[in-house]
Amino acid sequence: MDPDGNMVATGQEEFRGAAAASAAAAAGGGDGGRVHVEIVQDTIETQETDALVSPMVGHYYRSTRLGSILENIVGSRLTEDFDEAAGDEWMPGDFVLVEGLPRLPSNAVFFLDLIPWDGDDDGTAVQIIRLGINNILACCDDKGFRSVALPALGEGMVLSFPISLVARVILEQIYEYERERASSTDLSVRIVLLPENEEAKEAFTSVQEELQHKESRRIVLLGKTGSGKSHFANTIFGDDLFTTHHSANSGTVSCQAETKCINGVSTTVVDTPGFFDTRRSEEDVKPEIIRCLTECSPGPHAFLIVFKAGKFT
Ligand SMILES: Nc1nc2c(ncn2[C@@H]2O[C@H](COP(=O)(O)OP(=O)(O)O)[C@@H](O)[C@H]2O)c(=O)[nH]1
Ligand SMILES: [Mg+2]
Missing domain, CATH: 3.40.220.10 (Leucine Aminopeptidase, subunit E, domain 1)
Incomplete structure (x- = not known):
């Protein structure tokens, strides 16, 4: 039998469930x-x-x-x-x-x-x-x-x-x-x-x-170093899973994939290094691109390109 005495505690369980639900609602x-x-x-x-x-x-x-x-x-x-x-x-x-x-x-x-x-x-x-x-x-x-x-x-x-x-x-x-x-x-x-x-x-x-x-959703984030990819990935998950960098030189150097359930859908976000950075050679980024695609097997649903908002010249 259930050691928690589940049948007796039913009312309490419902109360706790409701409290947790409203806490989640309050947190957005x-x-x-x-x-x-x-x-x-x-x-x-x-x-x-x-x-x-x-x-x-x-x-x-x-x-x-x-x-x-x-x-x-x-x-x-x-x-x-x-x-x-x-x-x-x-x-x-x-x-x-x-x-x-x-x-x-x-x-x-x-x-x-x-x-x-x-x-x-x-x-x-x-x-x-x-x-x-x-x-x-x-x-x-x-x-x-x-x-x-x-x-x-x-x-x-x-x-x-x-x-x-x-x-x-x-x-x-x-x-x-x-x-x-x-x-x-x-x-x-x-x-x-x-x-x-x-x-x-x-x-x-x-x-x-x-x-x-x-049932799962797989998204790859692309964009220049410092454009805010890692920051955006954290916003999607509502959690600091990816490291953001203040200097453009010290950005993410390899792919990072994280999976979390969002509204009942298992969601994978792959954060990438700045593939479009001019100072990185094609040979240099190729293996990393391949690794990024294997992280979201059998293939991504979307590539999101992240731009830094600023003045256009
Ligand atoms: N104010 C503001 N800062 C941002 C935003 N997105 C990113 N940043 C900042 O820009 C810097 C680079 O962001 P990061 O996510 O590391 O860029 P990544 O190299 O594309 O992954 C960090 O200092 C972030 O805190 C944003 O939407 N608003
Ligand atoms: Mg980054």
Whole structure:
């Protein structure tokens, strides 16, 4: 069980979250809390996270393999607590949250109502998985949960989604949620795949790599020494990560790349030495230009040219 007694402290967590958010707003915006996605191969029922997600069909928690495993661990308390928490009215995409179940290392279980795959990569069944993930992550933030474990939702005999589709839908939806999210605390999402399921591992890892590249922004700053590139890079990050120089002769001599999350987007800025300085030979700057481009692999989204504002003659 959570040693912090998370369920009791929920009100306090929300208060602290709100205080941090307003502090960030007062400081001029600031970045929101991050959603960390981790892909592991393990058994989901043994995860020590604040919550687990177990899919179900037709509001019947035993309809999936994971639901039956949880019942074997928890026993009859699961039926009682589920019935108490579940309303009569429900829609696919809704969840039933059952908290404080005995013999589970996790504090809470979200039982999520899904429908079997309809053969459409962007059809109703997929939209319901997206909606369900969104609902669950929003509830984690409301409740002050810091970590949640999910299986490859929709995979398996009953729901029968293709694994590559499941990987794409789950990861896209988590990143989409991160972009819209207001909370300033970090949330850890652990995707738990069965140890023998190499196909699932490969599907999730390749989609995650692709999305991380797509989600990031890579900017290269160019301009003469002393034009204010390093100063501008610090302004972008709101932090003194790059050294600025007062004399034109002592400027940055090699590339420096830094990455930080800005408004939920991983942003890399590459600060460069004065490539356009007339006193530096082409031979001299070439290796440094190559190094600068490898820092922002697979390629920069933008080159920003920095000029020093002054009199034009
Ligand atoms: N007042 C003012 N000074 C700046 C600005 N940008 C840069 N500087 C100053 O100009 C000098 C050179 O800046 P730096 O960022 O090191 O230039 P770099 O060689 O292009 O990286 C430093 O003393 C900075 O503090 C700006 O927007 N306003
Ligand atoms: Mg510099």
